[in-house]
Structures are given as C-alpha cells and as structure tokens.
Amino acid sequence: MADIGRVRIRIPSSIKQGDVVKVRVLVIHPMEIVQRRDGKPVDKNYQFINRVVVTYAGKEIAQFETTQSVSENPFFSFAFKAMEPGLLTVTFLDTHGGKYEGTADIKFS
Amino acid sequence: MRQLPHRATFALLVLAFIAAGCAQSETKGVSGLPPTPWVSRAVPDAKGDIKILPDGKRQAVRYRGWTTEDFGKYRTYAYDDSRPAIAPGRMPMPAVTGDPKKGRSLFLARSLGPCTGCHLVQGDDVWPAGNVGPDLSTFGDRRLPDEYVFNLIYDPRHIFPNTTMPPWGTGGVLKSDEIVHIVAFLKTQKGPLQLEKNRERNPETRPKPVGFGDNLDPTNNPAVIRAESAEALWVRKGPAGKSCAECHPGGPLQSMKGVATRYPKYVGHYTRVMSIEDFLTVHSPETTGTPMLAQSADNLDMAVLVKMASNGMPVAVNLSSPEHRAALERGMASFNERVGQRNHACADCHVSGKGADRFLGGRLLANVQAGLTRHFPTWRTSQAEVWDMRKRMQWCMTPLGMNMLPADAVEYAELELYLTSFDRGKPMSVPGIRH
Amino acid sequence: MDRLTDNSGVTRRALLRALGLLGLAGLGGPWPGTSGMAHAQAQGPGSLTNLGPEEPVEATMKRLFGSRPLKDGSSAIKLELPLIAENGAVVPMSVEVNAPMTPQSYVKTIYIISDKNRRPLNAKFTLSPTMGQAFVGTNLRLGETTDVRAIAELSDGTLLITKREVKVTVGGCGG
Numbered sequence: 001m002a003d004i005g006r007v008r009i010r011i012p013s014s015i016k017q018g019d020v021v022k023v024r025v026l027v028i029h030p031m032e033i034v035q036r037r038d039g040k041p042v043d044k045n046y047q048f049i050n051r052v053v054v055t056y057a058g059k060e061i062a063q064f065e066t067t068q069s070v071s072e073n074p075f076f077s078f079a080f081k082a083m084e085p086g087l088l089t090v091t092f093l094d095t096h097g098g099k100y101e102g103t104a105d106i107k108f109s
Numbered sequence: 110m111r112q113l114p115h116r117a118t119f120a121l122l123v124l125a126f127i128a129a130g131c132a133q134s135e136t137k138g139v140s141g142l143p144p145t146p147w148v149s150r151a152v153p154d155a156k157g158d159i160k161i162l163p164d165g166k167r168q169a170v171r172y173r174g175w176t177t178e179d180f181g182k183y184r185t186y187a188y189d190d191s192r193p194a195i196a197p198g199r200m201p202m203p204a205v206t207g208d209p210k211k212g213r214s215l216f217l218a219r220s221l222g223p224c225t226g227c228h229l230v231q232g233d234d235v236w237p238a239g240n241v242g243p244d245l246s247t248f249g250d251r252r253l254p255d256e257y258v259f260n261l262i263y264d265p266r267h268i269f270p271n272t273t274m275p276p277w278g279t280g281g282v283l284k285s286d287e288i289v290h291i292v293a294f295l296k297t298q299k300g301p302l303q304l305e306k307n308r309e310r311n312p313e314t315r316p317k318p319v320g321f322g323d324n325l326d327p328t329n330n331p332a333v334i335r336a337e338s339a340e341a342l343w344v345r346k347g348p349a350g351k352s353c354a355e356c357h358p359g360g361p362l363q364s365m366k367g368v369a370t371r372y373p374k375y376v377g378h379y380t381r382v383m384s385i386e387d388f389l390t391v392h393s394p395e396t397t398g399t400p401m402l403a404q405s406a407d408n409l410d411m412a413v414l415v416k417m418a419s420n421g422m423p424v425a426v427n428l429s430s431p432e433h434r435a436a437l438e439r440g441m442a443s444f445n446e447r448v449g450q451r452n453h454a455c456a457d458c459h460v461s462g463k464g465a466d467r468f469l470g471g472r473l474l475a476n477v478q479a480g481l482t483r484h485f486p487t488w489r490t491s492q493a494e495v496w497d498m499r500k501r502m503q504w505c506m507t508p509l510g511m512n513m514l515p516a517d518a519v520e521y522a523e524l525e526l527y528l529t530s531f532d533r534g535k536p537m538s539v540p541g542i543r544h
Numbered sequence: 545m546d547r548l549t550d551n552s553g554v555t556r557r558a559l560l561r562a563l564g565l566l567g568l569a570g571l572g573g574p575w576p577g578t579s580g581m582a583h584a585q586a587q588g589p590g591s592l593t594n595l596g597p598e599e600p601v602e603a604t605m606k607r608l609f610g611s612r613p614l615k616d617g618s619s620a621i622k623l624e625l626p627l628i629a630e631n632g633a634v635v636p637m638s639v640e641v642n643a644p645m646t647p648q649s650y651v652k653t654i655y656i657i658s659d660k661n662r663r664p665l666n667a668k669f670t671l672s673p674t675m676g677q678a679f680v681g682t683n684l685r686l687g688e689t690t691d692v693r694a695i696a697e698l699s700d701g702t703l704l705i706t707k708r709e710v711k712v713t714v715g716g717c718g719g
Contacts, residue, residue, distance in 0.1 A: 006334050008327040013547045020676035024328040032590070033685070034662075045588030046595070061674040068595075069658060069666035071634045071683035072493045073331040078669075081645075081676025095590030104547070219714075236689070237628075237713050309628055309711055318630050327548065471713025472630065491631035544630035 003028045007102030009090060014109045015082050024077045025090050027100055031072045049074055051093040056106070057086030082106055141432035142188070142519060143380045149515035150390035151403035155503070157513040169512055171503075180510045183280075183450045186443045186520045194447045197266040198279030202259040205286045207293025215287050216294055222282075224291070226470045227274070229311060230298055237471030240312035241464045242274060249299040258292045273463060275451035280510065282450065312468040321490060324542040325420070332413060332488035332495050332540035339414035342407060347397030356396065365418035370425045370537060373526045375432040382436045382522040386412045386486075386497050390517055403516040409495045413486050416539035424483050424532040433526070440527030443520060444477075450510025455524075472544070480532035482525065484541025491544050498525050598662040608655065608665070609703060614695065617641075617704025623694045625708050629686060632712040638681035639694045641704070645671075651678035653697040660690035686712050 010024040032046040052064040061080060080088070085107050092100040149156050158170040159179060167179040184192040216224040217235065225235055227242035261268055263278030263285070277283040283291075309315045327333040343353045343361045357364040373384040379391060389408050393401040401408040427433045444455045458464035458474045465476035475481055486497040496504075499521050503513040514520055585593055597603075622640040629635045641651045654669040669680045678696065686692075693707040 003334060003338060006337075008334060008548060010326065010328045011547050022679070024326075026328040026331065026334075028331060028334060031685075034592075034595070041592055043586045043592045044590075045586050046590035048590060050589060056674065059674070061672045063670045064680075065668040065670075066682075067663060067666055069661050069663065069685050071490075071685050075328065075636075075681075075683050077638065077679070077681035078671075079675055079677040079679040081674055083674075095588055236711065316627060318628065319626065321634070321636070471628070490634035493633065544634075 004030065005092075005098060005100035007090065007092070007100055009088070009102045009104045011088070011104050011106070015106060017082060017084075017108050019082050020079050021082050021106075022077060022079050023088065023090075023104070024075070025102060026073060026075045027092050027102070028073050029092070029094065029100070031068060031070060031074060033068045045095060047094055047096045047098075049092045049094045052076060053089075053091045053093070054078065054080070055087075055089045055091070056080055057084050082108070141375055141380070141382065141435045146189075147381060147517070147519050149403070149517055150394075150400075151516045152405050155402075155404035155500075155516040157503075157515050157518075159512070171507070171513065172500075175504075175507060180450055180512045183511055184448055185506075185511050185514060186446065186448060186524070187514055187518075188439070188520055195276060195279055195450075195452055197264050198276065199260065199267065200263055200278055200285055202256050203285045203289060205289045207255075207289045207291075207296075209290070209294040209297045211287075212290035212292070212294025215283070215291055222277075223470070229313075231302065233306070233310070236310060237315075237468070238310070238312055239468040239470045241458070241467050241469055241474070244311075244313070245295060246298055246302055247300040249296045255292050255296075258295060259288055262288045262291060273453065273457040275453065280450045280452065282510075315468065318473055318544070321542045321544070324484065324488075324538060324540060330488050330540060330542045331493075332486070332542065335410050335495060336413040336417055336540065339407075339410040342399075342411060343414070345399075347393070347399035349396065349398030351397045353393075353397060361414050362418045365415045367419055367422055369416040369419040369539075370422050371427065373522050373529060374427055375430065375436060381519050382433075382526050384412075384498065384522055384525055385415050386499065387517045387522055404497075404500065409486055409497060412497060413495065413540050416486070416537060419537045420539060421536050423534045423536055424480075424529060426526065426529050426533060428530055428533075436523040436526050437530065439520075440523035440525070443524045444527055448509065448511050449506065451508075453509050455505075477528055478531050480535045482529045483532045483535055483537045484539060484543075486539065487541030487543055489543060495540065498528070596663060599664070601657060601659040601664040604657060604664040609695075612701075612703055614703045614705040617694075617696060617706045620704055621694055621696055621706040623692070623706050623708050624681075625692055625710050628711045628713065630713055632686040632688065632714070635684045635686050635710060635712075636681070637684050637692065638679070639696075641678035641696045643678055643696070643698065645673050645675055645678060647673050648699075650675075650699050651696050652699050654678065654680055655693075655695040655697070656682075656684070657693040657695065658684065658686055658690050659693070660688050661686065686710060688712050688714075 006028045008026050011021060015021055027049070029049055031048045034046065035042040046068065048068050049066055052066060053060060054062040062078060064076065066074065088104045088106050090102050154170065154172045156170065159181065160168045160170055162168055167181060168177045169179045171177065184190050184194065215221060216230065225238040227239050229235065229238040229240065229244045229246055231246050264276040265272045265274045266276060275282065278285065278288060305311055322329050324330050325333060340361060346352045369385055373382050376383045376388065386403055386408055389401040389411055390403050393399050401411060428437055447454045456463060458469065459477045461476050461478060464474045467474055482498060486495050489496050499516040502521050502524065503516060506513045585591065620642050624638045626635065637656065639654055641654065643651050645651065650673045651671055653671070656666040657664045658666050666684055667682060671678060689709070689711045691707045691709050693705060696704045
C-alpha cells in the first residue's frame with residue numbers, strides 16, 4: 001500500500017475562541033485483520049493502528065486505543081474546545097512501529 | 110412459444126433503421142467497431158483468460174479472491190458469441206420423498222440461490238431476504254400440485270416465458286431431488302402469519318440504505334486521496350522522456366476540464382468506443398511511454414483524476430453520430446440480453462418495474478435509468494478498493510454464471526455508453542463512495 | 545466550508561524499523577536451513593499473544609469492569625449506528641455523551657464493544673476536559689449482526705451503558 005500513512009484532517013474554516021470544534025481525520029492504513037487457515041488463526045505481527053494521540057497547543061488531550069475492529073483506512077471524529085491558537089496534532093501509531101501524523105493550525109477569525 | 114432472442118430483434122431494428130435512411134450513404138459500412146478483434150491491454154487478472162490445467166480442466170483467471178470456476182458453457186456478451194440462451198428444459202419429477210427440513214436449508218443456502226435472495230419465507234432467522242420475486246410465506250395455502258411447482262423451479266420459462274427467475278434445473282444449479290425437497294418445504298409455508306417483530310426482516314418494510322455520505326470529502330472517501338497519487342504520475346516523465354503535463358499544461362484539473370463529460374465516446378483513430386480508462390491504455394504508452402493497463406492502479410487513479418476535473422459539469426455523451434447510434438443499439442441489446450448460467454439480463458435487476466429499487470437479499474438494486482455512471486470510478490467500502498464501471502460489470506458476470514470479458518472489451522464500452530446515456534445532463538461527481 | 549490539511553510522514557523511525565525487521569525478529573525466529581525447528585511465536589504488538597484472547601463478550605465485560613454497576617445510559621448517551629449495515633467492513637458509528645466536560649466532572653473514557661466480534665472490545669477513547677464535548681466517531685468492522693455497546697466512564701467512576709443492534713448484510717448477490 002503505497003499511500004500508507006497519508007493523513008487528512010478537516011476542521012471548520014472559521015473558528016472563534018471558545019468554540020467546541022468538531023474534527024474529522026482519516027489515515028490510509030491496511031488495518032490488517034487476523035487471517036485464518038483451516039479455521040486456525042495465522043500467527044504473525046499484524047499491522048494495524050493501535051494508538052491514536054491527539055495533542056493541542058502542546059498538550060495531550062486525548063488518546064485512543066484501537067484494534068483490528070476499526071475499519072481499514074481508519075476514520076475518527078472528535079471534538080475539542082478551541083481556547084487558544086495553536087497546533088492540533090493527530091498521531092497514529094501502528095504495530096510495526098509506524099508513526100503517521102497530521103496537523104491543523106488552529107487560528108481564530 | 111419460442112422467443113426471438115433480443116439480439117436478433119435489435120439487429121432487425123438496426124437493419125430497418127439503416128434501410129429506412131439508406132439515402133444517407135455515409136452510414137454505408139460504418140459499424141463503429143474495430144475491423145480486427147481488439148487486443149486487450151489489461152492486467153492479467155482482468156483479461157478474462159481461461160487457464161488449461163495439465164489434467165485438461167479449465168480454470169478462469171479472475172481477480173484475487175474471486176471464484177476460478179469456468180462458465181464457458183454459457184453464452185456471454187461477446188459479439189462473436191452467437192450461442193443461444195439455454196433452451197427451456199424439462200425433467201420428470203423423481204420419485205423421492207421430499208424432506209421439508211432439507212428443503213429449507215437449500216432454500217436459504219448462500220452457495221446456491223439463495224432463493225431468499227428474491228423470496229421471503231417464514232422464520233426469524235431469514236435474513237436478509239429480498240423482494241425481487243413474490244413473498245412465498247403463504248405459498249403452501251395455494252395447494253398447487255407438486256409436479257407443477259417442481260417444473261416451475263426446474264425451469265420457470267414453460268410457465269412464465271419472460272421471467273427473471275433462473276432456470277435452476279436446466280442451468281444445473283439445483284439437482285432434481287434437491288428441487289423435490291424445496292417443493293416439500295414450500296408446502297409448509299402456510300398462514301396465518303405471525304406478527305412481524307422486526308421491520309427490517311421483511312424487504313417490503315425494510316428501510317432503504319442511507320449511503321456513505323459526502324463522496325468528495327477526503328476524510329470520508331479514501332479514493333479522493335488516491336487521486337492525488339495520479340497528480341504525481343501526471344508530471345512524471347515516462348520511458349519516452351515525456352510526461353502528461355508537457356502536452357497538457359496547466360495541471361490536470363484545469364487542462365482536463367470537461368473532457369470526461371464526453372466519454373465513453375467513439376474514437377475514430379481506434380475505430381471503437383472508449384471510456385477514459387480504455388483510452389488511457391493506448392494513449393499513455395503512445396505518448397509518454399508509461400503503460401496504463403486496464404485495472405492497474407495507475408489507470409484507475411488517473412481515470413479518477415481526469416474525471417474529477419469535470420466534477421459538477423453535466424454528462425454530455427454523443428449519441429447522434431452514426432457510429433454512436435450503432436454502438437448505443439449494441440449496448441442496449443447487451444443490456445437486455447439473457448446470458449450466463451442463471452439466464453439473467455442486466456435489465457432483470459436494474460430497471461424499474463423489474464428488480465430496480467427492490468432488495469436482492471440485503472442489497473438494494475440500483476435503477477440505471479436514474480443515472481449511475483457519473484459516480485464511477487467509485488470507492489467500494491466492502492472491498493476497500495476503487496472500482497470502475499468495468500470491474501463492476503465483470504463482477505456481475507460472476508454470480509450470473511458467465512465468464513468475464515477483458516476489462517477493456519468493446520462490448521463493455523458500448524454497454525457503458527448505453528448506461529451513460531441515462532446520466533446525460535446530470536452533474537459528474539467522481540469518485541463515488543458506496544458499499 | 546471546511547479547511548482541509550494534509551500532513552503525512554512516515555517517520556525515519558518507521559523506515560529504519562522496516563529495514564531492520566530481520567534483526568528484530570532474529571531472536572528465536574526460524575533460521576533458514578534448519579528444519580524441525582519448533583514454530584516460533586510471532587513477535588510484536590500485533591502478534592496473536594499480544595492481541596489478547598478471542599473471548600465471549602461476558603468475559604470482556606468482566607475483565608474491563610469487574611462487578612462495577614453499569615447504569616442505564618440510554619438517555620445520556622446518543623449512540624448512532626445504521627440499523628442495517630450494507631457490509632460489515634465499514635460501519636459508521638458515533639457516540640455523544642450528554643455530560644459536562646469540566647475539570648470537576650467529565651467523561652473520562654468511552655468504550656465501544658461489539659458482542660459478536662471475536663475480540664469484543666473495538667476501541668477505547670480516553671478524553672480530557674479540554675475536549676469540551678464527549679463526542680467520538682469511527683468506522684467499525686463487524687463480523688455479523690450484533691449488538692454494539694457504548695460505555696461511558698465518568699471521572700467519578702460512574703459507568704453508563706447503552707446499546708443498539710446492527711444488522712449486517714454479507715456480500716454477493718442475494719446475501
């Protein structure tokens with residue numbers, strides 16, 4: 001999968017201080033599921049995103065523990081309260097040591 | 110009554126049309142088809158090849174995960190396939206005692222029909238039944254003779270000549286004694302019916318699917334992100350030392366604006382109708398030297414990118430030139446032609462009044478007359494893949510019990526032209542997103 | 545109109561890890577040319593031992609919450625799921641908990657559990673008061689028709705639960 005790790009974040013184009021902002025984020029990732037051969041699970045190090053870390057203005061504000069039950073090319077949405085301008089970062093970590101990041105610059109208009 | 114095959118009917122119509130307009134000599138000899146068979150430029154999985162194994166058995170080469178069963182016995186859309194549809198067959202009802210329990214398992218078996226794909230029957234475990242065919246929950250109350258019902262399932266065409274229902278016996282999907290068990294099961298389907306506990310169980314009251322939201326939002330549709338791979342491809346120099354950008358300056362979204370609205374179209378240089386995907390298979394190697402085999406990632410991503418340049422613009426395929434008219438007639442004939450082991454035509458499932466807007470099992474059948482091609486290629490969530498119209502057609506062939514043609518086959522292009530005619534005037538919106 | 549940003553980077557660490565994969569798995573891994581070697585268990589966080597057991601949902605619930613009471617959260621939790629999923633691969637889901645998000649009282653964690661999945665715990669969302677609203681969404685993979693439970697854990701330890709059934713249609717013509 002050549003585009004693995006590509007991240008897209010969507011936030012409203014106009015944010016006022018104090019707004020509760022809804023964020024949408026998607027990352028290209030196979031989220032490998034357990035293969036079965038003759039009914040028995042195949043043992044290997046499956047590649048899937050198992051942790052998502054959200055930081056805002058330098059502080060970690062949320063963390064998701066995710067499993068293979070999250071769809072391929074995982075999508076997440078969440079909310080945060082925009083109190084100060086700063087960077088919103090969503091970092092995806094997978095079981096193969098992969099680290100994929102997307103950022104959005106939070107500015108007030 | 111022996112029905113005239115649709116192809117012959119349309120051929121006669123076309124001949125009559127040409128005869129009537131014989132004064133216009135420009136139509137002489139013009140068929141809109143290449144003079145020699147088209148050589149496929151598709152990836153190996155997409156060519157519809159048949160592999161002959163050392164023991165002589167035939168195996169169909171299809172996409173990874175698809176069946177390798179060879180349906181060579183049954184006719185396809187290929188223009189040089191002049192075999193007739195399976196002739197209506199009959200078999201005496203075997204003297205076997207029908208077992209309703211066996212019959213119920215067969216009725217629900219996904220490896221066979223399943224019959225529940227089209228027919229609802231009693232039972233909380235019946236999920237998901239469709240309503241392309243009548244509800245059989247009280248079929249037993251009609252007290253039809255066993256032999257009548259047996260013949261109906263074996264080959265319904267004796268009773269309903271133009272039916273959508275496959276000839277399960279004649280086509281070899283069900284064995285005769287299996288049909289006897291199903292007959293016994295249907296006899297148990299008697300009223301009064303229990304009150305429906307679950308609105309979703311009955312396809313008549315089941316809510317329609319809501320779709321997957323904004324197809325152009327990259328945080329919703331991975332295919333939009335995939336199209337960006339093609340932007341890099343656009344500026345990359347191919348083996349011939351050139352890139353697309355050199356002949357098409359201004360970037361793909363600007364230089365290709367409006368182009369896709371006119372496809373599929375008859376391309377005189379190749380004497381055939383082509384979609385964007387077909388055209389890329391010849392245009393790219395001839396200019397930049399980059400191969401863009403049909404069904405390759407490059408081809409699909411580039412087709413999405415080129416079509417995105419026309420998003421919002423109305424589909425404007427040409428249907429008036431003689432070549433386009435002839436191609437349209439052939440495409441329409443294919444659409445209505447009964448093919449494969451299950452003897453289905455596209456029309457059986459995808460036209461209002463037949464299968465369209467009804468459930469086939471758990472899936473709602475789309476109505477082509479509503480215009481569907483303007484969302485293709487589409488992201489398929491169930492496959493985590495981009496599918497163009499050809500893969501969609503090739504897929505349909507398979508459960509129908511028919512071998513697929515190469516993805517870039519002329520027959521598919523003309524069928525696609527026919528389907529695109531229903532999108533005329535409607536705004537393009539590529540890539541789509543669906544299950 | 546939304547703003548869209550695009551930042552992706554496979555970090556150096558990931559690249560190096562990929563290249564050095566052989567080195568990591570070397571210990572205890574099968575060596576070429578040695579037959580009769582016992583099957584080495586796969587290493588790494590995604591390997592079967594680290595995935596946790598396939599278990600019935602009751603076992604998952606017991607493991608996560610022990611004997612803690614689960615209060616009816618059907619009025620406080622809005623769990624959005626399709627009634628019927630056209631395919632089990634992508635089932636959109638969102639959870640919104642009607643509860644304050646202040647340092648004094650906030651929704652600390654949201655658990656998503658699908659009864660019929662082999663490993664019922666699908667995701668665990670850990671939040672902070674900065675979120676402003678206890679709202680999360682994702683796409684789930686469901687193996688078959690199942691109940692999906694959303695459990696919200698408040699900062700004072702209260703557990704609220706709600707659930708909905710999703711009917712899953714399998715693929716293919718007629719299925």
